[in-house]
Amino acid sequence: MASSQSFHQAYNKNKRWVSTSALFSFIFLLLFALSTFIIHWIDLSKVTSTTIFKTIEVLNNIKQQPQFPLNCNNETSNSTCPFSYPTTFHLNDDSPSSSCPNYFKWIHEDLKPWEKTGITREMVESGKNMSHFRLVVVNGKAYIDKFAKSYQTRDVFTIWGILQLLRLYPGKIPDLELMFQCGDKNVVDKKKFQGPENVSPPPIFHYCGDEDTLDIVFPDWTFWGWAELHIRPWETTLRNIQEGNKNVKWKDRTPYAFWKGNPAVSPIRKELEKCNASEEHDWNARIYDIQWQKERSKNFQDTKLENQCTYRYKIYAEGATWSVSEKYIIACDSMTMFIEPKYYDFFTRSLIPLQHYWPISAKNMCEEIKFAVDWGNAHLDKAQKIGEGGTNYIIDNLKMKFVYDYMFHLLNSYAKLLRFKPKIPEGAVEVCSESMACSLRGARKHFMVEGMVISPSDTPPCTMPSPYTTQTLHQFLQEKENLIGQVKTRAMNKEL
Ligand SMILES: *[C@@H]1O[C@H](CO)[C@@H](O)[C@H](O)[C@H]1NC(C)=O
Ligand SMILES: *[C@@H]1O[C@H](CO)[C@@H](O)[C@H](O)[C@H]1NC(C)=O
Ligand SMILES: *[C@@H]1O[C@H](CO)[C@@H](O)[C@H](O)[C@H]1NC(C)=O
Ligand SMILES: *[C@@H]1O[C@H](CO)[C@@H](O)[C@H](O)[C@H]1NC(C)=O
Numbered sequence: 001m002a003s004s005q006s007f008h009q010a011y012n013k014n015k016r017w018v019s020t021s022a023l024f025s026f027i028f029l030l031l032f033a034l035s036t037f038i039i040h041w042i043d044l045s046k047v048t049s050t051t052i053f054k055t056i057e058v059l060n061n062i063k064q065q066p067q068f069p070l071n072c073n074n075e076t077s078n079s080t081c082p083f084s085y086p087t088t089f090h091l092n093d094d095s096p097s098s099s100c101p102n103y104f105k106w107i108h109e110d111l112k113p114w115e116k117t118g119i120t121r122e123m124v125e126s127g128k129n130m131s132h133f134r135l136v137v138v139n140g141k142a143y144i145d146k147f148a149k150s151y152q153t154r155d156v157f158t159i160w161g162i163l164q165l166l167r168l169y170p171g172k173i174p175d176l177e178l179m180f181q182c183g184d185k186n187v188v189d190k191k192k193f194q195g196p197e198n199v200s201p202p203p204i205f206h207y208c209g210d211e212d213t214l215d216i217v218f219p220d221w222t223f224w225g226w227a228e229l230h231i232r233p234w235e236t237t238l239r240n241i242q243e244g245n246k247n248v249k250w251k252d253r254t255p256y257a258f259w260k261g262n263p264a265v266s267p268i269r270k271e272l273e274k275c276n277a278s279e280e281h282d283w284n285a286r287i288y289d290i291q292w293q294k295e296r297s298k299n300f301q302d303t304k305l306e307n308q309c310t311y312r313y314k315i316y317a318e319g320a321t322w323s324v325s326e327k328y329i330i331a332c333d334s335m336t337m338f339i340e341p342k343y344y345d346f347f348t349r350s351l352i353p354l355q356h357y358w359p360i361s362a363k364n365m366c367e368e369i370k371f372a373v374d375w376g377n378a379h380l381d382k383a384q385k386i387g388e389g390g391t392n393y394i395i396d397n398l399k400m401k402f403v404y405d406y407m408f409h410l411l412n413s414y415a416k417l418l419r420f421k422p423k424i425p426e427g428a429v430e431v432c433s434e435s436m437a438c439s440l441r442g443a444r445k446h447f448m449v450e451g452m453v454i455s456p457s458d459t460p461p462c463t464m465p466s467p468y469t470t471q472t473l474h475q476f477l478q479e480k481e482n483l484i485g486q487v488k489t490r491a492m493n494k495e496l
Pocket of ligand 3: 273286287288289
């Protein structure tokens with residue numbers, strides 16, 4: 001017993017001792033660990049933050065080219081071009097190259113008339129009386145020879161865009177001379193060049209084309225801004241529209257077809273006015289006039305593009321020819337209705353009916369609109385999908401990088417056809433961003449700076465898709481016709 005008792009006592013004593021010392025050592029260890037941890041943590045965080053910082057720096061050095069914002073520092077002259085901007089640039093061989101959107105295929109089609117003959121100086125000169133200016137690029141520098149005044153600042157912002165292209169891909173735009181037409185109307189009449197005399201058409205760059213003309217399609221000035229109407233450069237405008245799209249969800253939008261614009265410029269818009277809801281008829285269309293003079297006095301408060309995405313359906317109606325409004329309308333997430341366009345601009349020929357827009361025949365326009373709205377309101381998900389299809393086409397394919405890439409490929413393909421050596425015209429002045437923008441003020445200056453390219457690209461231009469063959473082109477156009485026919489006969493594919 002005694003032994004067992006002493007054992008117990010010893011055990012208890014022992015246990016007490018063990019637990020006290022364990023407690024002490026535990027606390028000690030804990031403190032030690034804590035302090036070590038804190039020291040290490042401080043060290044670690046220091047190391048980590050410097051490492052992260054260094055990594056960012058390295059990434060920046062790889063990714064970010066040196067920047068060259070507008071340089072208006074020359075006190076003696078606003079019209080001189082600084083020498084500081086790089087004249088060449090090199091990309092790492094492993095820089096990723098994406099493929100260009102499908103609509104780049106049309107570059108081949110637009111240059112087809114000169115594919116066999118090439119382009120001679122005589123052909124270029126014969127377009128002089130139909131052009132507003134001649135652009136010359138020699139050794140990466142741009143020169144402008146102006147022949148006629150264009151409407152508002154169309155020519156100014158078009159030239160600005162070309163200068164930005166030269167900044168994006170310095171040293172990659174070949175020597176060239178080209179004529180540019182800035183009006184609404186197309187100028188190179190196809191019929192005139194199909195006779196037995198076989199005269200070659202003048203190659204003339206312009207903002208739109210159609211079946212009857214041979215104008216070479218080039219992005220319009222609004223991608224760099226429309227100062228007179230307070231429409232900012234495309235990148236900003238698109239971002240604002242996308243923000244605006246979040247204001248009213250598709251299904252909560254007004255269930256009618258909306259159009260707002262200047263009806264005076266085309267017969268089709270005058271017709272469209274007749275589809276406005278009246279006492280007798282409701283064609284499901286809501287049509288609003290804009291008088292730009294009046295809007296100007298209100299500082300364009302009611303014409304903000306980002307506030308015009310509150311209807312489920314939006315109508316696109318051509319003006320005198322194509323209308324720059326097209327991209328803003330399609331970007332709205334609403335289902336776009338195209339009233340049978342006759343003209344196209346550079347990105348619209350690859351739009352597919354019922355995938356990106358709803359085709360409206362110009363005949364029986366009001367009934368067609370009513371039918372489309374009724375169909376959409378009865379098939380909400382499908383109508384919404386067409387709306388999103390159009391918007392995604394714009395977001396994916398009409399990034400500013402692609403707009404420049406289109407210009408890049410078009411100008412390079414054009415220059416390959418030239419059969420003469422481009423030369424700087426007599427008395428021509430070099431133009432650059434500084435010579436154009438430094439002396440300006442107000443919206444024009446603002447927009448130019450906003451849409452300016454300040455570094456050479458860090459990725460190469462996208463790679464061109466192969467041309468259509470006669471057969472694939474025919475097939476593409478046929479499929480489009482079929483879809484339009486389905487809507488006309490109200491026999492839409494079941495699976496739509
Ligand atoms: C500023 O402009 C003057 C006059 O054209 C020119 O001679 C001079 O080289 C320019 N200076 C700089 C720093 O570009
Ligand atoms: C432009 O000049 C060409 C001859 O070079 C002529 O055939 C054509 O009719 C003229 N066009 C206009 C619009 O004056
Ligand atoms: C269309 O109808 C609406 C509503 O009645 C009206 O506010 C608008 O001014 C009309 N549009 C035109 C172009 O007459
Ligand atoms: C250059 O432009 C600025 C405004 O951007 C103006 O204040 C200045 O007087 C101009 N300088 C010359 C020499 O024209």
